Amino acid sequence: MVAAHAQVRQALNVTQGAALRLLEQLNDRQREAVTLPAEHALVLAGAGSGKTRVLTTRIAWLISTGQASPHGILAVTFTNKAAREMLTRLSAMLPIEPRGMWIGTFHGLANRMLRAHHRDAGLPHTFQILDSQDQLAAIKRLLRTLNVDDEKCPPKSLQHFVNGAKEEGRRAGAVEAYDEHTRRMVELYAAYDEQCQREGVVDFAELLLRSRELLARNAPLREHYRARFRHILVDEFQDTNTLQYEWLKLLAGESSVLFAVGDDDQSIYSFRGARVANMAAFEREFRVAHLIRLEQNYRSHANILDCANALIAHNRNRLGKNLWTDAGEGEPVRVRESLGDAQEAQWLVEEIRSLVAEGWMRSDIAVLYRSNAQSRVLEHALFSSGVPYRVYGGLRFFERAEIKHALAYLRLMENPDDDGAFLRVANFPARGIGARTLESLQDQARRSGTGLFASAASVPGAGGSRLAAFVQLVARLRADTQALSLPEVVAHVIEASGLVAHYRSEREGQERVENLRELVNAAASFVAEEGIATGTPANLGVAGGPRPASSTVAQAFDSRAGSTVVETDASAAPGAVQTTPLAAFLAHASLEAGENQAGEGTDAVQMMTVHSAKGLEFDAVFLTGLEEGLFPHENSIVDPQGLEEERRLMYVAITRARKRLYLSFAQTRMLHGHTRYNLRSRFLDELPPALLKWLGARPRPVPGPGGGPASRWGATSASISDGRGASDARHEPFARSAEASGRATGWRVGQNVAHARFGEGVIVAIEGSGEDARAQVRFEREGTKWLALAIARLEPCG
């Protein structure tokens, strides 16, 4: 402790000047936020307003003015990327090692705490973390064990139920069940938790829930952390769920200062439990004295911002903010209507090509879409034209099957009770342990109340001896790697398990072998980044979890074991224990799934969903598929809250663009095997017409069977097939598209209707024309139905 303080004070002299210089670079509002007194604060940070900068400068300022030591800081984010970003910027600002700080994701920090206090948390010190995939597998296994019908209880829905309950901070016993089905789910939830406990594994939500329970139950520990973390800083506060907010409250107590940064207008994750209401709750419950708005935007030109402002003003539920910039108005926002999704894609390719020809970098161009399914058509067009692109999302490194297999061996070595890992690799590579053998093993284990590993010896017959051989293999792996460093362990295991040999003999296994070798590298960089001394055996305790602490080594007294242990963290929490590099690496693999695709360095067009674009920015942004039913998505149209979230999503999309923004929609689109006629998104109509520039000719609609569409269009389409008159289209930008169906049927998407039998609802899609025209109607009571318009007697209403 003494050493740490001296270190800080020494750093101070160097730092103070630097931090003051950093303050000079901030605008008034930012500086006000950074230099707030040590009281709870909420910073409403608009898109591109320098949120991360404020957060990191605040930390640097607290430290350099001596108000806090690195050791007293806890900063929490949602993604590893954000945590890394914060750490990187911080080390650029401060000449001191930021290691004493707790900077990380909610899950990463919870994991760190549970590792250090696993006994108090009721976990084995080798506990493993299940990612979503592992969790689903565990649930399927549970349902099979309990002979629960898959039809009655789909594994995915149980997973959803369990995670939902945990994210609300509820154990099975605390879930209110008023109907039979819910009662059944609650029972299964309890059984799932028992299974996890037996196997020494925790899922993502469990990390936080356990950590919260630990703090709630263990007063000395709670007081220790409260006394330690005088400053708690939270990024993207609007995304916190109930459990995360409770965790923060427990950690902050009366003594700590909470500094929360967020933007209610960018709350787009309610579907995964995020509660914007936490912002208001925070303000109220903590009697927040300082509410600061960051409204100056450093990213986009004014036309783009004004569109964003105008759009979001249509939302009722917001704290209120208006972005501005001094960057100049810039170009108008371009709007493009296409006949169909293929034509939209083709136009996109041509536009991108001409941008590139003008000197724009492909990597500065983003193509955004509402749902992943839309990417295929776009990819196809880009691919056929040879435009390099990169799609975000998809399989990440640690999620690959071969990597999962290797990790399963490592997990089994670390924790033999991990039945999920056992089942994953007992017969991979194939060693003659068939489904029947495994079934009898599972029966055996159930009878004796032990894990699969422990029961493996007692299965009779040939299957039994093969099981015994597998158990021996794992035991040998463990014995042979005793003195090896982590990368060496990984290298040994991928060979000795037979994984490398197996994939090498496969026709298309070369890439998988390379991935396995890459896992060794990943282990090596992990060791390097975590500051684990080279050559440290992988099973030797070194640190309190991922991102272990500074080199200041303090002696801590382990109250339980009564022995003195080395804790590298300068603070010794009561009863804290160390963890091994292997356990830390396995946790790291679960908590950070890694990159999803190679080719990051190449100059490629960036393709992603609007959700994954949050936090990013690009010179040029193409926002595609702006159609009713798609964006806003039909599942959200009926519910006002849902519609507001869609609008926020659109707001996020618009504010990604620095210089140029394209908004694009198509009259028809192939969806679920049907051609759908969609109206353009209502969000387009919520933008100020004066800021928009309509591109190209009004496309001619698809001729329908019911006669000449040309006559319908001739009168209104002055600019048809008149390429020169591109901007003339602005004269009539709001004649709705897709009249092909709209006029022919007399109905439109979004219209409220009533049906004699089904009651009231809203039209979410229209397809076909003439006698074949059908409308998809979402009824308030009866769900969504397709109705033939020639037959069903719909009445307009509302």
Add this chain to the structure above:
DNA sequence: TCGGTTCAGAGTATT
């Protein structure tokens, strides 16, 4: 144990 066929489902996603 693999490979083909069938069938359901189809929103957004981090840890």
Add this chain to the structure above:
DNA sequence: TCTGAACCGA
């Protein structure tokens, strides 16, 4: 329409 998962036969 397309995809992934599950199931069945060789």
